[in-house]
Amino acid sequence: MSRPRVVVVGAGMAGLTAAHQLLKQCDVVVLDKGRGVGGRLATRRIGDATLDHGAQFITTHSAEFALIVDRWVNDGVVAPWFRGRIGPEGALDPDGHTRFRGSVSMNAVAKNLAAGLDVRTASQVAALARDAESWRVTLVDGSELAADVVLATAPVPQTIALLENGDVVLTSSDAAALNAIAYDPCIALMAVLDGPSGLTEPGAVDPDGGPIDWMADNQLKGISPVPAVTIHATPDFSCALWDASDEAITEALLDAAQLHSAVISGSVQIQRWLYARPSVEHPERFLRLSDLPPFVCAGDAFGGAKVEGAALSGAAAAREIESTLGRNA
Numbered sequence: 529m530s531r532p533r534v535v536v537v538g539a540g541m542a543g544l545t546a547a548h549q550l551l552k553q554c555d556v557v558v559l560d561k562g563r564g565v566g567g568r569l570a571t572r573r574i575g576d577a578t579l580d581h582g583a584q585f586i587t588t589h590s591a592e593f594a595l596i597v598d599r600w601v602n603d604g605v606v607a608p609w610f611r612g613r614i615g616p617e618g619a620l621d622p623d624g625h626t627r628f629r630g631s632v633s634m635n636a637v638a639k640n641l642a643a644g645l646d647v648r649t650a651s652q653v654a655a656l657a658r659d660a661e662s663w664r665v666t667l668v669d670g671s672e673l674a675a676d677v678v679l680a681t682a683p684v685p686q687t688i689a690l691l692e693n694g695d696v697v698l699t700s701s702d703a704a705a706l707n708a709i710a711y712d713p714c715i716a717l718m719a720v721l722d723g724p725s726g727l728t729e730p731g732a733v734d735p736d737g738g739p740i741d742w743m744a745d746n747q748l749k750g751i752s753p754v755p756a757v758t759i760h761a762t763p764d765f766s767c768a769l770w771d772a773s774d775e776a777i778t779e780a781l782l783d784a785a786q787l788h789s790a791v792i793s794g795s796v797q798i799q800r801w802l803y804a805r806p807s808v809e810h811p812e813r814f815l816r817l818s819d820l821p822p823f824v825c826a827g828d829a830f831g832g833a834k835v836e837g838a839a840l841s842g843a844a845a846a847r848e849i850e851s852t853l854g855r856n857a
């Protein structure tokens with residue numbers, strides 16, 4: 529019997545976790561529109577600096593994910609960064625949870641996870657259409673893949689658009705469940721400095737007010753050989769200045785951080801994360817769409833934001849697919 533063909537849309541934490549699990553039983557292809565893997569596990573190089581500009585750290589609140597992170601620690605993929613909650617002045621308020629960083633970078637965690645998988649980057653899906661009992665996945669370059677099962681881990685509004693492009697009609701309850709999911713945006717600023725950032729160990733602050741949600745010194749974090757900061761704007765600031773020029777955003781955030789004079793000219797980059805973090809989540813770890821060939825939606829908007837939620841969602845979605853295929857065999 530031929531193995532079931534599964535197409536996973538998205539090579540972030542959810543998609544990569546699921547793909548690993550499904551590999552035993554299925555032929556799995558992971559498609560991502562990005563130049564590399566990782567999605568919001570994102571790292572950028574500017575000159576000699578290395579800056580994590582999406583997820584900053586990984587925490588574990590479940591035994592299932594703690595086991596995975598333990599393995600990553602043993603394999604040298606992640607390392608403890610600090611333990612406790614960062615306060616507005618950078619002091620630690622103990623909450624019993626270690627914050628893990630990628631040993632090299634957050635993106636390297638995803639690269640490690642992608643090893644051994646058939647991951648196709650620079651492969652943007654344009655439409656997901658149903659055939660009688662299977663799926664047709666059309667890429668923007670016009671190429672097509674056939675799949676018995678689709679696992680969609682892109683931010684949910686993007687998954688809805690792909691289904692609409694394929695003329696897929698959802699049941700009213702599935703449409704309502706997907707349309708209820710919402711995300712906050714986040715503008716991230718990255719800048720290389722010509723001297724210390726002024727932050728103290730472990731190298732981050734979580735301000736109480738103002739436009740800055742979080743600021744980290746990537747050198748103190750242990751991933752950059754030179755001083756370089758990542759600043760995340762609050763959702764309110766990000767909404768208000770979404771369409772502003774990079775220069776206006778830079779001015780406002782560097783003012784708030786009081787870092788103007790330390791920034792190396794020409795080293796600032798801005799990333800706009802439209803779907804940064806889910807603000808309204810689906811209550812379950814995945815959603816299997818009804819009355820269609822097997823199609824499962826997963827990702828951090830399903831039962832738990834953050835890297836941990838994405839991983840657990842991917843794992844739960846893979847189990848659902850395995851049991852669906854078992855039932856259909």
Ligand SMILES: Cc1cc2nc3c(=O)[nH]c(=O)nc-3n(C[C@H](O)[C@H](O)[C@H](O)COP(=O)(O)OP(=O)(O)OC[C@H]3O[C@@H](n4cnc5c(N)ncnc54)[C@H](O)[C@@H]3O)c2cc1C
Nearest residue numbers: 538540541542561567568583584585653682827828834835
């Ligand atoms: C600024 C910021 C800070 C954060 N900080 C933290 C933190 O400190 N700790 C924490 O735990 N979490 C944090 N998070 C959240 C964390 O990054 C996410 O919860 C997690 O990485 C989501 O993984 P995912 O696989 O669900 O989605 P994603 O990582 O978004 O993966 C989805 C993938 O789908 C791909 N895709 C989308 N559309 C298509 C298409 N049409 N065709 C092909 N591919 C497509 C995208 O390119 C992407 O790679 C942060 C997020 C942001 C943005």
